[in-house]
Amino acid sequence: MFIPSRIRGGLTRRRFVTGLGAGGMMAALSRPARASRAISGMVPPASSAVWNMTVSRNRVEIDRKVLHPACMEGSVPGPILRWRQGDTVTINVTNALRDEDTSIHWHGIRLPANMDGVPGLSFTGIPPGETFTYRFPVSQSGTYWYHSHSGMQEAQGLYGGIVIDPPRPDPNACERDYVILLSEWTDVSPMDIMSNLKMQDDYYVFRQRTAASFPREARAAGSAMAALRDRLAWSRMRMAATDIADVTGIIYTYLLNGHAPDMNWTGLFRPGERVRLRFINGSSMTFFDVRIPGLEMLVVQADGNDIEPVPVDEFRIGVAETYDVIIQPKEDRAYSIFAQSEDRTGHARGTLAPRAGMVAPVPPMDPRPVRTMIDMGMGDMKPGESMKGMDMSDMKPDDDMAGMDMGDMDMSHMAHADTPPMEVDDPGPPPLNVENQNVAKMPVDRLGSPGDGLEHNGRRVLNYRQLRALRPGVDQRPPTREIILHLTGNMERYIWGFNGRKFSESGPIRLRRNERVRFTLINDTMMEHPIHLHGLWSELENGQGAYRPYKHTLISQPGSRMNYLVTADVPGMWAYHCHLMLHMELGMFRTVIVS
Amino acid sequence: MRRVFFLALLLLAGTGQAAHAQPGSTTYHAADAPSSTPVAYLGGMRPVMDQASYFHGILDQLEGRYDPGGSDFRWDGEAWYGTDYNRVWLKTEGTLERGRLHDGDHELLYSRAVSPYFNVQGGVRADIDDGPTRTWGALGVQGLALYQFEVQATAYVSDRGRFASRLEGSYDFLLTNRLILQPQAEFNLYTKSDPARQVGAGLSDVDTGLRLRYEIWRKFAPYVAVTYSGYLTQARRIVHDQHEETGSLRFSFGVRSWF
Numbered sequence: 001m002f003i004p005s006r007i008r009g010g011l012t013r014r015r016f017v018t019g020l021g022a023g024g025m026m027a028a029l030s031r032p033a034r035a036s037r038a039i040s041g042m043v044p045p046a047s048s049a050v051w052n053m054t055v056s057r058n059r060v061e062i063d064r065k066v067l068h069p070a071c072m073e074g075s076v077p078g079p080i081l082r083w084r085q086g087d088t089v090t091i092n093v094t095n096a097l098r099d100e101d102t103s104i105h106w107h108g109i110r111l112p113a114n115m116d117g118v119p120g121l122s123f124t125g126i127p128p129g130e131t132f133t134y135r136f137p138v139s140q141s142g143t144y145w146y147h148s149h150s151g152m153q154e155a156q157g158l159y160g161g162i163v164i165d166p167p168r169p170d171p172n173a174c175e176r177d178y179v180i181l182l183s184e185w186t187d188v189s190p191m192d193i194m195s196n197l198k199m200q201d202d203y204y205v206f207r208q209r210t211a212a213s214f215p216r217e218a219r220a221a222g223s224a225m226a227a228l229r230d231r232l233a234w235s236r237m238r239m240a241a242t243d244i245a246d247v248t249g250i251i252y253t254y255l256l257n258g259h260a261p262d263m264n265w266t267g268l269f270r271p272g273e274r275v276r277l278r279f280i281n282g283s284s285m286t287f288f289d290v291r292i293p294g295l296e297m298l299v300v301q302a303d304g305n306d307i308e309p310v311p312v313d314e315f316r317i318g319v320a321e322t323y324d325v326i327i328q329p330k331e332d333r334a335y336s337i338f339a340q341s342e343d344r345t346g347h348a349r350g351t352l353a354p355r356a357g358m359v360a361p362v363p364p365m366d367p368r369p370v371r372t373m374i375d376m377g378m379g380d381m382k383p384g385e386s387m388k389g390m391d392m393s394d395m396k397p398d399d400d401m402a403g404m405d406m407g408d409m410d411m412s413h414m415a416h417a418d419t420p421p422m423e424v425d426d427p428g429p430p431p432l433n434v435e436n437q438n439v440a441k442m443p444v445d446r447l448g449s450p451g452d453g454l455e456h457n458g459r460r461v462l463n464y465r466q467l468r469a470l471r472p473g474v475d476q477r478p479p480t481r482e483i484i485l486h487l488t489g490n491m492e493r494y495i496w497g498f499n500g501r502k503f504s505e506s507g508p509i510r511l512r513r514n515e516r517v518r519f520t521l522i523n524d525t526m527m528e529h530p531i532h533l534h535g536l537w538s539e540l541e542n543g544q545g546a547y548r549p550y551k552h553t554l555i556s557q558p559g560s561r562m563n564y565l566v567t568a569d570v571p572g573m574w575a576y577h578c579h580l581m582l583h584m585e586l587g588m589f590r591t592v593i594v595s
Numbered sequence: 596m597r598r599v600f601f602l603a604l605l606l607l608a609g610t611g612q613a614a615h616a617q618p619g620s621t622t623y624h625a626a627d628a629p630s631s632t633p634v635a636y637l638g639g640m641r642p643v644m645d646q647a648s649y650f651h652g653i654l655d656q657l658e659g660r661y662d663p664g665g666s667d668f669r670w671d672g673e674a675w676y677g678t679d680y681n682r683v684w685l686k687t688e689g690t691l692e693r694g695r696l697h698d699g700d701h702e703l704l705y706s707r708a709v710s711p712y713f714n715v716q717g718g719v720r721a722d723i724d725d726g727p728t729r730t731w732g733a734l735g736v737q738g739l740a741l742y743q744f745e746v747q748a749t750a751y752v753s754d755r756g757r758f759a760s761r762l763e764g765s766y767d768f769l770l771t772n773r774l775i776l777q778p779q780a781e782f783n784l785y786t787k788s789d790p791a792r793q794v795g796a797g798l799s800d801v802d803t804g805l806r807l808r809y810e811i812w813r814k815f816a817p818y819v820a821v822t823y824s825g826y827l828t829q830a831r832r833i834v835h836d837q838h839e840e841t842g843s844l845r846f847s848f849g850v851r852s853w854f
Contacts, residue, residue: 119640119642120637121642122637123637196813198651208772235743238712426623434708434711485627492712495645499625499627506627507628575642577643584643585645586643
């Protein structure tokens with residue numbers, strides 16, 4: 001088996017898998033650290049209902065960047081857990097850190113609130129030297145992940161994959177099954193990153209528009225005047241069209257199963273076999289665009305839930321999302337798994353090959369996306385146009401108007417015209433204040449768009465409209481309440497929140513037990529936000545009717561409006577936040593209380 | 596034709612809106628509105644740290660201004676500590692000219708964020724250098740103006756009942772992502788002259804520069820510059836009568852750095 005040379009995970013204790021069916025794993029793991037590295041991405045051969053795991057600090061070196069992160073079982077990422085739907089799992093997590101608490105959150109898992117692992121909301125964390133026993137029935141199947149919810153441990157490597165077997169034979173079972181966990185690696189401490197961004201919001205962005213890039217832009221825009229107008233419009237707004245990611249490849253090495261690109265994580269297959277790849281975006285600040293040049297990917301699961309298979313060439317995976325794809329490489333050759341960051345400052349890479357040691361060409365990165373007026377929430381306006389001056393006759397009725405929120409929004413309401421009157425929590429347009437620098441005047445439905453930088457790239461790229469659940473939703477009641485939330489922020493001051501307020505200035509969102517609620521997210525910022533609601537499913541209203549997909553994390557695209565339904569069927573305090581870690585820490589977080 | 600279509604859609608949208616609008620739904624209510632009963636977080640643990648304080652300092656100018664007859668040395672910097680809204684802000688600048696400290700200006704301010712891009716700042720200013728010391732009360736704004744100009748405008752009132760004002764501005768023009776051309780200017784205005792400090796009534800002095808810096812690292816950027824420092828209007832006559840240089844254009848080089 002392939003053993004990377006660069007990794008030296010200093011492992012001290014290893015109490016790994018106990019319980020049934022773990023014999024094979026135990027044998028494989030009897031060799032320390034390196035063995036665990038080499039098997040990264042391999043799903044354990046059998047599920048287990050009991051797991052003993054330890055969080056400790058270990059020296060880990062990847063891509064010449066040395067860290068001593070808190071990590072699970074001494075490795076980054078931590079071991080993959082395999083459970084079985086219907087079992088009650090017991091996970092004993094021991095905190096072997098010297099002087100800090102830890103916690104593990106089971107991302108996307110439906111469980112009692114006190115098992116969710118968020119300090120302050122679910123429990124009081126796991127103090128040093130103590131063991132916390134998580135125990136909950138598993139009522140779902142698919143690909144999920146776990147990560148710390150304490151401090152910045154997640155950003156440094158405290159995360160791992162979860163695979164849950166369905167009770168019946170899995171229709172998506174394949175001869176090969178790999179977890180592909182994408183993440184980042186940097187030796188800059190998350191606190192320093194945060195502090196730097198507070199001082200200079202574009203600290204890590206070295207792909208801005210400059211005098212040197214002007215000729216290229218002028219060519220693209222058709223004339224120097226057009227390019228200049230566009231620049232002036234952005235600079236007038238005190239924003240940057242090149243603001244794609246806050247933290248970039250300048251400091252990040254992008255990892256695939258803990259492997260830097262040059263370490264070339266390799267998964268083996270025999271030509272003709274079906275291979276299931278369980279993609280998990282376990283990064284803290286990076287969206288990835290994933291493709292395997294030469295292979296069609298059949299997307300069969302989103303966020304752990306089966307969907308009608310969608311054949312694609314590429315998909316974007318937001319932070320904390322998961323997608324399962326099936327591929328069937330027929331040729332006796334290697335293929336690259338290529339995951340470029342949305343801002344194109346770097347990529348994660350791995351290889352699928354019939355034999356170890358093979359490599360496939362790695363494609364060049366695409367041009368970095370540039371934000372447009374759509375991202376500013378101005379619909380399809382040209383830069384520099386004011387709302388008043390906009391000439392509506394310029395709009396193409398068929399596509400532009402269909403995408404506009406008034407059309408769309410009200411269709412969805414009219415569809416429920418015969419339903420009971422709905423209570424609406426509408427905060428109104430957010431204020432322009434210290435914590436919010438923009439209001440999306442014309443937010444549009446962008447579910448049909450694969451995202452900035454992926455449109456019209458000549459490939460079939462997954463979009464949210466294509467997600468159709470295999471089974472109709474469990475709760476077909478219409479919502480009785482709509483909660484409208486604006487995603488807001490001030491990039492310049494690096495403050496994030498909802499409705500123009502950060503967490504500390506806001507109250508909780510209260511849901512009644514079993515209430516059916518429509519959440520409407522209006523993204524007034526010019527960035528994507530992966531919004532994650534703990535404990536309850538988010539059913540995306542994407543035009544698939546009763547077959548709307550169940551998600552735990554939804555990307556809200558810049559300048560967009562998006563609806564999803566939630567059944568508040570588990571009581572307790574739940575975290576609700578943007579999964580970009582710094583956005584969450586700096587205020588884009590709410591407590592949802594179901595009672 | 597398209598216009599008509601659009602209008603029709605608007606109308607449709609309007610009626611749709613009316614149809615589902617509930618009585619009282621025009622009053623806005625945020626589901627996450629601040630609540631009078633605080634949430635009891637377990638163990639008193641707050642899930643995120645959005646109220647943290649930060650500490651940063653920057654030396655925008657730390658430069659030698661070359662002249663065959665005797666070079667000057669100048670600094671201009673600021674540091675702040677605090678949260679998103681409330682900060683303590685320290686500003687300092689001065690020029691060392693032939694062994695004599697000039698234009699020494701130090702301010703200790705409380706800074707309050709008031710809008711997306713602007714802070715209001717108030718506090719004290721002390722002119723401490725080799726001239727007579729003056730103290731002032733200060734009130735001003737600092738922020739990012741339209742088109743991304745960094746601006747500061749401050750009004751001062753002295754312990755002797757005089758008024759003054761300072762305007763500063765700069766702009767970062769990116770030649771490449773690391774090579775940045777920054778025009779910068781600072782003007783001082785006073786209501787009354789103060790010959791001992793070479794201050795004249797009206798527009799008194801200007802300090803301006805065109806700096807070309809290279810950001811080897813965000814926090815460390817050496818630069819070359821052309822700087823001009825001089826007295827204007829009445830101050831110019833005062834300085835001329837004192838037989839001192841009324842203005843000089845210098846080739847300068849320095850380092851911009853921050854932490």
